[in-house]
Amino acid sequence: MPAKKTYHHGDLKNALIRAGVEILAGQGIGGLSLRQVALRAGVSHAAPYAHFADKQSLIAAISTDGFRRLYEKLAAAAHANSADPRQQLLETANAYLEFAAEDPAHFKVMFSGILEQEKDYPEFVEASQKNYELVVEIVQTCQSAGVLPLGPAERTAISIWATVHGLAALALERQIPHTLLEQVSMRELLLHSLETLFVS
Amino acid sequence: MPAKKTYHHGDLKNALIRAGVEILAGQGIGGLSLRQVALRAGVSHAAPYAHFADKQSLIAAISTDGFRRLYEKLAAAAHANSADPRQQLLETANAYLEFAAEDPAHFKVMFSGILEQEKDYPEFVEASQKNYELVVEIVQTCQSAGVLPLGPAERTAISIWATVHGLAALALERQIPHTLLEQVSMRELLLHSLETLFVS
DNA sequence: ACCTGAACACCGTTCAAGT
DNA sequence: ACCTGAACACCGTTCAAGT
Numbered sequence: 320m321p322a323k324k325t326y327h328h329g330d331l332k333n334a335l336i337r338a339g340v341e342i343l344a345g346q347g348i349g350g351l352s353l354r355q356v357a358l359r360a361g362v363s364h365a366a367p368y369a370h371f372a373d374k375q376s377l378i379a380a381i382s383t384d385g386f387r388r389l390y391e392k393l394a395a396a397a398h399a400n401s402a403d404p405r406q407q408l409l410e411t412a413n414a415y416l417e418f419a420a421e422d423p424a425h426f427k428v429m430f431s432g433i434l435e436q437e438k439d440y441p442e443f444v445e446a447s448q449k450n451y452e453l454v455v456e457i458v459q460t461c462q463s464a465g466v467l468p469l470g471p472a473e474r475t476a477i478s479i480w481a482t483v484h485g486l487a488a489l490a491l492e493r494q495i496p497h498t499l500l501e502q503v504s505m506r507e508l509l510l511h512s513l514e515t516l517f518v519s
Numbered sequence: 520m521p522a523k524k525t526y527h528h529g530d531l532k533n534a535l536i537r538a539g540v541e542i543l544a545g546q547g548i549g550g551l552s553l554r555q556v557a558l559r560a561g562v563s564h565a566a567p568y569a570h571f572a573d574k575q576s577l578i579a580a581i582s583t584d585g586f587r588r589l590y591e592k593l594a595a596a597a598h599a600n601s602a603d604p605r606q607q608l609l610e611t612a613n614a615y616l617e618f619a620a621e622d623p624a625h626f627k628v629m630f631s632g633i634l635e636q637e638k639d640y641p642e643f644v645e646a647s648q649k650n651y652e653l654v655v656e657i658v659q660t661c662q663s664a665g666v667l668p669l670g671p672a673e674r675t676a677i678s679i680w681a682t683v684h685g686l687a688a689l690a691l692e693r694q695i696p697h698t699l700l701e702q703v704s705m706r707e708l709l710l711h712s713l714e715t716l717f718v719s
Numbered sequence: 720a721c722c723t724g725a726a727c728a729c730c731g732t733t734c735a736a737g738t
Numbered sequence: 739a740c741c742t743g744a745a746c747a748c749c750g751t752t753c754a755a756g757t
Binding site: 430433486493494503516 | 548627633651668674680686688689690694695
């Protein structure tokens, strides 16, 4: 670690994104101010404007980073279970829940609707779409293996994504009764929710 | 009751909640500041502190109001379809999607996780729990009618709520591909998602 | 008891200026 | 090109004071 700050930061843009992610993990969404992000990255509060048009733009970059990390995690789970289509779907879905539980503030930002005009952020759209496409692929694999009923894979993918995302969202909002969570784990709730979809 | 003071409001507390709901509908979450709420209610920016401990507390009240409205809408849909359990479930779920689509900002606040300590807001917990209990009742009705498979109603209720909530959340975040939405409506996506749950 | 106005620390954003 | 420091409007919150 350099004792003296170089006047120019090497890659301030990514350093700001990293700082934002760290603040989210530490202080949550409430602590995510542009000025705190700049402070943590070691620059003045106006410096981020050299790389981001506004706070929305930084949040878009942080969200995009989140979708890329999510994809890494989901793809790893899918790859580790490529031998059994049914288990591949279950474990990939479980990885989605794990991601939400491990970094709830980051997950919330990704889906918090703070971004009003996501059309303005093509990397965001691309990164989030890649996750959807992964689900479609897994659904198609399950269909080919006779584990999921045939039909338009896109529709089934949305159904499954909605179920898994809904579980993650309700869990983060503490909307799942604790009386229920004392009896069953989130994983069991997930398995129970997805079981009904399978052919047999 | 003593005669009304000349000051201003009779029931500032509810006027502030109403003002907040109106701002959400008009300007979205970004416009929801305590000062703007006070301005719209016709009082000074410090007046809300006579009725709410802080901004979180006002947001809790606005969220609670949202859960009560949601319950009204869901209960009305359930009551209008009490003759057919299967349709009752479908139409009540559809009412949930409609609520989210009609007042997206209010819906988002309810589930935005802005509330960190919902334990501190018992009316909030009570209002949101009432909706969950309605779903459990509908599930039990469906089970009694042989429309849903037997088993713990709480678990199935969470599965269904997660699916419906996930659809609403993904739709509001525009995460459902427009190529898909050009082919099918949200209602059809919902029906497709719930169909798999039924016995036959 | 209910509300006002001044005050404070913090925030997003802009901009002239420095390297 | 990249960054700083001052400046501005806005925000949440507190508090002494007014009715």
